[in-house]
Amino acid sequence: MGRDVGANGAALLEVEGLRKSVGSQEILRGVSFDVPRGRLAVLLGPSGSGKSTLLRCVNGLETFDRGRVRVGEVVVETTPGNGAAAREAAVREVRRRTGMVFQQWNLFPHLTALGNVALAPRVVKGVPRAEADERAAALLRKVGLADKAGSFPSQLSGGQQQRVAIARALAMEPEVMLYDEPTSALDPALVAEVLGVMRALKDEGLTQVVVTHEMRFAREAADEVLFLAAGELAERAPAADFFANPRDPRAREFLGRAS
Numbered sequence: 001m002g003r004d005v006g007a008n009g010a011a012l013l014e015v016e017g018l019r020k021s022v023g024s025q026e027i028l029r030g031v032s033f034d035v036p037r038g039r040l041a042v043l044l045g046p047s048g049s050g051k052s053t054l055l056r057c058v059n060g061l062e063t064f065d066r067g068r069v070r071v072g073e074v075v076v077e078t079t080p081g082n083g084a085a086a087r088e089a090a091v092r093e094v095r096r097r098t099g100m101v102f103q104q105w106n107l108f109p110h111l112t113a114l115g116n117v118a119l120a121p122r123v124v125k126g127v128p129r130a131e132a133d134e135r136a137a138a139l140l141r142k143v144g145l146a147d148k149a150g151s152f153p154s155q156l157s158g159g160q161q162q163r164v165a166i167a168r169a170l171a172m173e174p175e176v177m178l179y180d181e182p183t184s185a186l187d188p189a190l191v192a193e194v195l196g197v198m199r200a201l202k203d204e205g206l207t208q209v210v211v212t213h214e215m216r217f218a219r220e221a222a223d224e225v226l227f228l229a230a231g232e233l234a235e236r237a238p239a240a241d242f243f244a245n246p247r248d249p250r251a252r253e254f255l256g257r258a259s
Contacts, residue, residue, distance in 0.1 A: 012037040012207050013176050018057060018067035020050075027053045028064065029231040035176070035224075038205040040198075042218040042239070045228035046254055051211045054228070055178050058209075059100050060091035071097045072175060099169030101179045105161040107153040107168075113140060113160075114149040117167045124172070132171075139167040143197045159190030166197055177201065179210045195221070215258050219243050227251045 011034035020028040028050050035041045043051045056062040058069055060076065068077040074097065076090045107116045117136035121127040127135070140149050143163040153161055162182060169177060179198070183191040195217045202208060202221060212218060218225060218239060225242040227235040227250075235248040246252045 011035055012072060013058070013209065014068075014070040015054075015058060016068040016070075018054065018064050018069070020053060020057060020062070020064045027231055028057070028067075030067075031228070031231070031233050033226055033233055033236060035207055035209060037207055039223040040202045040208045040210065040221060041224045041226055042222040043209065043211045043226050043228060044213075044218060044251075044254065045234075046250075049228040050231040051228050052180050055100070055180050055209065055211060058094075059098050059178055060095050061100070069094065096172065097175045099172060099174035099177045101162070101165055101169055101177065101182050103181045103184050105153075105158075105165035107161055107164055109153050112150050112152055113145060113156065113164045113167075116153075116164055117171050120168065121171050136167070136171060139170050140164070142170070142200075143167045144193070157190060158186045159193035162186065162190075162194045163197055166194070170201075175207065177206060177208045179208065179212070181211055181213070183212065183214060213258070215243075215255075227254070229254075 014034040016032050018028050018031045019026065031054060043054065045051050053062060057064045064078065066078050068075060071094050074090055074093045076087060076094055108119070111119065114133060114136050117139055118132040121132045121135065122129060137146070137149055140146055143166055145160060145163055145167070148156060148160060156164065183194050186194065191214065195214065198208065198210065199221050222239040225237055225239050226233060227242070227248065229248070229250040235242065235246060235251050242251070243255070246255055
């Protein structure tokens with residue numbers, strides 16, 4: 001598929017020929033795509049198509065067998081000349097540049113919302129407590145939770161906890177945000193809270209890649225849809241084109257079931 005670098009030059013995130021197997025099962029089968037800076041790409045596909053594994057490989061939470069991941073100028077790849085130490089250093093740098101939001105928010109129960117958001121900058125980056133707290137308070141305002149800074153996770157709804165998790169990821173000032181089904185564990189009434197934050201971040205120009213089954217969000221908010229099937233990138237298209245006229249028969253079947 002053609003390489004779209006967008007109006008801002010080279011793509012911020014680039015994945016080339018990613019392959020990963022677990023035992024005899026090939027989970028990813030040569031996936032390639034890129035995401036220009038400031039764009040929101042949605043990963044769609046049936047269960048078991050490799051979407052979550054792909055995100056975890058991009059973020060460095062899982063290793064891949066072959067291929068290349070680039071975030072900005074940092075490259076993680078599998079080549080004979082790329083030793084384990086160099087690869088691990090690159091993985092650490094990619095993790096610093098990417099924020100990850102999961103299905104379950106996994107907040108620290110003994111810390112307030114403010115404490116959860118401020119912790120990583122203090123521990124990982126050595127940011128002084130006062131500065132980290134000030135930044136955390138600003139991020140909680142951004143996700144609409146200024147009045148919940150002193151609340152513990154047990155005092156928050158699922159949607160509020162997920163918004164804290166997004167603020168926590170943003171606290172590390174990532175260049176790319178990755179989301180793995182961020183609303184799947186939420187009651188339907190709370191889904192809009194989280195999707196609204198992601199729309200606002202898009203408006204601010206943050207690059208985002210989202211695995212989701214929220215078709216309305218994908219249709220209305222995504223710049224581009226990446227459709228995975230059986231570990232392959234079966235279709236890539238602007239969101240409007242994908243939903244109006246999907247080319248791959250597996251995509252048509254998927255949308256038929258989702259409607």
